[in-house]
Amino acid sequence: MSTRAGIVVTGTEVLSGWITDRNGPWVSARLADLGVDVVHLTVCGDRPADLLAQLRFLASEGVDLIVTTGGLGPTADDLTVATVAEFLDRPLEQDPAMRQTIETVIRTWRQVPDGIALPSSLEAAIDKQALVPLGAQAIPPSGTAPGVAVPSSDTLPAVLVLPGPPHELQAMWPVAVRTAPIVDAIAGRVLHEQKTIRAYGLSEPDLAVTLLDAESEVPDLADVEVTTCMRGGELEIVSRFDGHAANIYNRLQDLLLARHGERIFSTDASTIDDVLVGRLNGRTIATAESCTGGLVAARFTDRAGSSAYMLGGVVSYSNDVKTGVLGVPAELIDRLGAVSEPVAAAMADGAREVIGSDIAVSTTGIAGPGGERPGKPVGTVCFGLSIAGRETITVTRQFPGDRDSVRRLATTAALHMIARALEDG
């Protein structure tokens, strides 16, 4: 009997699609880490009636825990705590200690020393934010808004109320899950093992065939819950199982490696970025980008400490930059076009030369819309890889989808091209 949870994300800006919700996915993943099974995620705007309806729906689904995000601000339209109190039929009461904490935060933030009165509007805001449902535990704010943990009752689930700003929510999480109401609510959880295998160039249908065979080749495979997810050209195979099924999982993994070892680049959940950095092995890297326009360099530099191996790159969007900065022969571009393997090779060699790195990767392609050439439809991307002491290699790929899709798939492909080349050191 596992512990089941629901997540309620509040905010008109999320419901309306103006901003991408970062809290729901984050909380869902953290709950999974805790062994809690998330069964529903709902998003509502700023109408209390809609929030109340979603809370009641989740309760009717028999979840043990509801986590809400957002709606804790000082303004009148931030009604999550009041609505949760109504849902749980618990009156709101002021938490004096929490009120003091919030006032201290506000005074520090607004630089109003003790003794000097705060504007009445601020006093009212602090009063509001210090209200918690009767019997609930307030969680100290990481911004100005405290969280709230309400214990479950015979008929209602426990509720964890968290702030909307992702950095506030994430800072509060470790404390929140250690509060008595939440510890009690998830006490019945089953800690699953979770293993993630990542493959590149493996299709879901091909994997489906293997998984079908596995059902006959691996006894009790049903004890391992396998979920697959294709994203950015990478196929993610996530398996969840109880400890006793570890040997069953191992047999599945062996079968996957036997069938698709060529395409599997990670069996320990590490990303291609992790794998690539591990294989650099002290070597430095540079980029020469046309169609990806900086995305490959941005991908390399989004990791803390990347300056240890990422020296830099050139975005050679115009042909003049390809020739002038990277030294690609103009004659090559005139004769074969900028989207060609020889140009990709010259770009990579040029970047390694200009930047002074051990390795350089290049992209030149047609992200679209439009720009196709005879024999080079939209989605055509040529890659070059120049490694000190080796012959420069090139490849041409076709990517589906719109401009954004082509650029992102090409960026991921560039990382895999390097990682594959460095596989044997």
Add this chain to the structure above:
Amino acid sequence: MSTRAGIVVTGTEVLSGWITDRNGPWVSARLADLGVDVVHLTVCGDRPADLLAQLRFLASEGVDLIVTTGGLGPTADDLTVATVAEFLDRPLEQDPAMRQTIETVIRTWRQVPDGIALPSSLEAAIDKQALVPLGAQAIPPSGTAPGVAVPSSDTLPAVLVLPGPPHELQAMWPVAVRTAPIVDAIAGRVLHEQKTIRAYGLSEPDLAVTLLDAESEVPDLADVEVTTCMRGGELEIVSRFDGHAANIYNRLQDLLLARHGERIFSTDASTIDDVLVGRLNGRTIATAESCTGGLVAARFTDRAGSSAYMLGGVVSYSNDVKTGVLGVPAELIDRLGAVSEPVAAAMADGAREVIGSDIAVSTTGIAGPGGERPGKPVGTVCFGLSIAGRETITVTRQFPGDRDSVRRLATTAALHMIARALEDG
């Protein structure tokens, strides 16, 4: 009486937070464009019982239309259509025309000519995907999975079933909303005017004060629904109103411009990217990036046709690249550090020189974690802007949040710095 809709996003990978849902926000925004009021968005995994529960919840909330995304694949765990049929109590029946369409798609895709039998597994998959609830209208696939539009009944809402891959869903949308079941379902919608104002460097509290004053200065302001949303340092002010309230909105906009005109960069929903491109006015641009590591270049090049003005850039992550490629005096870096305005200026001038553009922008900063220097905490970013025939200008900013946040805020700041400088031509 407006038309109300609910959205159900299916997929364990979304519910589990492994991938970011792109369909819910997109569909929500499109429904708003149609004048339909989205009241609930729910996400469920691949368990039919959970999907059924969410459909029943939305129906109990009295929505006129439910849009589902995902779960239309050929595999056994893609159960959206069957579950929707159960929810609506309509038997599934084969749509012969649609079956033929799907088979043709598959034969073309797998290159199996007519007359040659398909593998039985594929036949079964086609049979499954050609099933539609009785009385429903199938929508031709943009990939392999057809959509389904089911008319409303006296007791149940209309349901629009759409595929999960965003490009398939988006390609199908224009056809889907013109099907009789959907046209009927949203016939009662109220078309609202929607106006979006965007500001940079304006805080929500400061705007709140202005909106409070507006309530007394602008009669009947209540007829205009104003929502504000802060993202990436930009404050978005969205107003919705019926046609008759246009003059009320105009008075609000006048007040906002009078109070915050300096900070408002768009009153017609155009983004800073749009504004900047408009102000380039034929001039070419280049980038020199350190801490943003390619994000500014990627931002410039993510627009179709950007090659008309974006020539390229240099990601000068290491100091050697700053000096060697961009010609930043090593002495400057030694004396002032790489994160300094003189270095930012030299980077911008160097990029304009090397790339041969009319304009170049540069970023050098401390994205963190770690790397702070005396007087230069994590989040410090220096910008340089070099424009032909003008004195190069620089600025230093402080950005909050983690590495990703600092890099994104700095990227947006770079665009605003250029747009502001080109405001007067």
